[in-house]
Amino acid sequence: MTSELIRTTIEGISPLDGEAMQAARQRQARLTKPAGSLGELEELSVRMAGLAASCPPPVLAPAALAIFAADHGVHAQEVTPWPQAVTTQMVANFLAGGAAVNAFARQAGVGVTIVDVGVLSDLDPADGLILAKVRNGTADMSEEPAMSREEAVAAVETGIGVAGRLIDEGARILLTGDMGIANTTASAALISVFTGRDAGMVTGYGTGIDAATHLRKIEVIKRALALHEPSAEDPIGALSTVGGLEHAALAGFVLGAAARRVPVILDGVTAVAAALAAQALAPLSREAMIAGHRSVEPGATVALAKLDLAPLLEFGMRLGEGTGAVLAYPVVASAVRVLHEMATFDSAGVTEK
Ligand SMILES: O=C(O)c1ccc[n+]([C@@H]2O[C@H](COP(=O)([O-])O)[C@@H](O)[C@H]2O)c1
Numbered sequence: 563m564t565s566e567l568i569r570t571t572i573e574g575i576s577p578l579d580g581e582a583m584q585a586a587r588q589r590q591a592r593l594t595k596p597a598g599s600l601g602e603l604e605e606l607s608v609r610m611a612g613l614a615a616s617c618p619p620p621v622l623a624p625a626a627l628a629i630f631a632a633d634h635g636v637h638a639q640e641v642t643p644w645p646q647a648v649t650t651q652m653v654a655n656f657l658a659g660g661a662a663v664n665a666f667a668r669q670a671g672v673g674v675t676i677v678d679v680g681v682l683s684d685l686d687p688a689d690g691l692i693l694a695k696v697r698n699g700t701a702d703m704s705e706e707p708a709m710s711r712e713e714a715v716a717a718v719e720t721g722i723g724v725a726g727r728l729i730d731e732g733a734r735i736l737l738t739g740d741m742g743i744a745n746t747t748a749s750a751a752l753i754s755v756f757t758g759r760d761a762g763m764v765t766g767y768g769t770g771i772d773a774a775t776h777l778r779k780i781e782v783i784k785r786a787l788a789l790h791e792p793s794a795e796d797p798i799g800a801l802s803t804v805g806g807l808e809h810a811a812l813a814g815f816v817l818g819a820a821a822r823r824v825p826v827i828l829d830g831v832t833a834v835a836a837a838l839a840a841q842a843l844a845p846l847s848r849e850a851m852i853a854g855h856r857s858v859e860p861g862a863t864v865a866l867a868k869l870d871l872a873p874l875l876e877f878g879m880r881l882g883e884g885t886g887a888v889l890a891y892p893v894v895a896s897a898v899r900v901l902h903e904m905a906t907f908d909s910a911g912v913t914e915k
């Protein structure tokens with residue numbers, strides 16, 4: 563059904579460690595602050611301890627962002643105002659350090675790697691660029707499957723491989739990024755499949771479209787869903803018929819992180835759509851996921867509810883690239899640092915109530 567690598571990766575994902583979580587809860591109760599005063603960060607630190615199976619869990623540095631880039635055949639249906647060439651042009655911009663995510667990553671101390679998993683044009687090798695093209699863009703999902711099952715499997719495997727490579731190179735936390743003109747169409751289609759919600763409820767304005775284009779985008783997604791009848795029971799089938807190469811790779815990236823017990827911060831609508839595929843393949847992978855922010859795309863909120871994840875930031879962003887994940891990274895790292903560095907009432911001689 564899938565592949566040996568995907569199967570062993572899924573089998574390698576195990577539950578959170580209850581003992582480490584208990585130790586983290588007890589430690590939180592001893593730290594020099596009123597109980598519960600760090601709000602959601604306390605439970606996040608407990609989950610990070612459970613994921614690492616140690617208390618305290620490792621400090622979450624270095625951090626590595628992978629931006630998976632790919633093109634989309636559904637672009638032919640005029641679902642976005644931007645030319646497909648912008649995907650390739652933005653890859654060059656990422657490599658030159660000129661994109662928003664580069665500025666954010668420098669601020670937060672996050673390493674950036676770009677992965678060509680399916681950009682339309684052939685790219686030259688460059689520092690910081692992994693050439694892992696599965697095919698030159700997908701086919702138009704409204705007319706035929708976006709890709710073959712074999713290609714979807716290959717893209718998932720690419721994501722697993724990138725996660726493993728970044729972790730082997732020292733990363734203690736992974737962050738998702740994406741670049742692909744027209745990929746909000748594929749994201750909405752996937753979210754509709756995995757949540758059972760109507761396309762009209764999960765389709766947004768992407769990079770910025772008018773009302774007529776929005777209506778066409780919804781119709782295009784409905785046509786693709788009617789044509790292929792993808793099912794949440796067959797995540798690879800859903801990825802291959804209505805997904806994108808970056809969605810498949812991001813699903814693999816999440817699975818790869820979870821199998822190595824490394825947390826992964828999800829960015830926007832593309833990441834959460836891919837995370838739904840990962841969750842469908844391996845429900846326990848959800849425990850490794852952190853929602854960096856809430857994208858304004860309506861599908862993102864629907865997907866986050868299905869993942870049962872509360873986003874850390876809500877800034878009205880809809881850029882992608884990994885920007886929301888990078889902004890959230892210091893929050894997550896700070897939550898873990900609390901367990902390492904805060905004094906207890908005993909050690910600091912602070913009187914308890
Ligand atoms: O991350 C998000 O939530 C998000 C929301 C809207 C647009 N984007 C980015 O914009 C591109 C896709 O937008 P579109 O309108 O061409 O489908 C792609 O490169 C995404 O990274 C990203």
Ligand SMILES: Cc1cc2nc[nH]c2cc1C
Nearest residue numbers: 644648741769881882883
């Ligand atoms: C300019 C531009 C930058 C982006 N970054 C991520 N998606 C994008 C889409 C566009 C159009």
